[in-house]
Amino acid sequence: MEIVVVPCLYDNYSYLIINGKEAAVVDPSEAWPVMKVAAEKGLTLVAALCTHHHHDHIGGLPDLLDEYKNLEIYGFHQDQKRIPLITRPVEDEARFSVCGLDVDVIHTPGHTSTHIVFAVEDHLFVGDTLFGAGCGRLFEGTAEQMVHSLDRILQCGKQSRIFFGHEYTEFNLRFAAQVDPVNPAIDERIASVRKMRNADQPSTPSTLEEELATNPFLRIEDGSIIDQLEREHNLDSTDRVTVFAALREQRNNFS
């Protein structure tokens, strides 16, 4: 298996999962950058995997269908109204096979109520649930749902590789440094991400281990993050959901 990162639009990432001469695309924001890579590598695109219905994740589907008539489109069964092009609706914990590879589905409500993550071996395609040093905004779900969704991702093991939907890592790390100021791993990651970005390299994928060390949304039990939040907000408790909600609100107002 080979994964190719395909930058799309302004800061989106689509991914090609390649096995032999077949490929599946994750979150095709637009068609032409995906078709360009497929043509260069002589690949046949057999499937599109859609993490959620936002247009910057599915905008390329109609043009891809024009080019690849047999393209199967996988998405959450409850997203069929919002992604009418889905041909293969999947449920939570479903397992299916594309390009000879097993794909597992994890329902991760929070950013949207119908968001899913695709796991291929230890590669997690997390869409807008988790980002480098951040997580998605809560457009449809609650803080409680998102905490549960992130916990399910964490169950996949520290060595999992995290392929996220947007290049937000550097900005997220600036926020992380503010809320978690005594964490040296954040300074180290800022330096390494700057190097990548200056060389025009994506900061995706990361590993869950790296996120556990630097992503404040996965560190909601950390004493210094909780202390910082208690100074900023009147927290009525320090349970994980309350801490997460305060952190998410502070991130929404961060600029």
Ligand SMILES: [Zn+2]
């Ligand atoms: Zn989204």
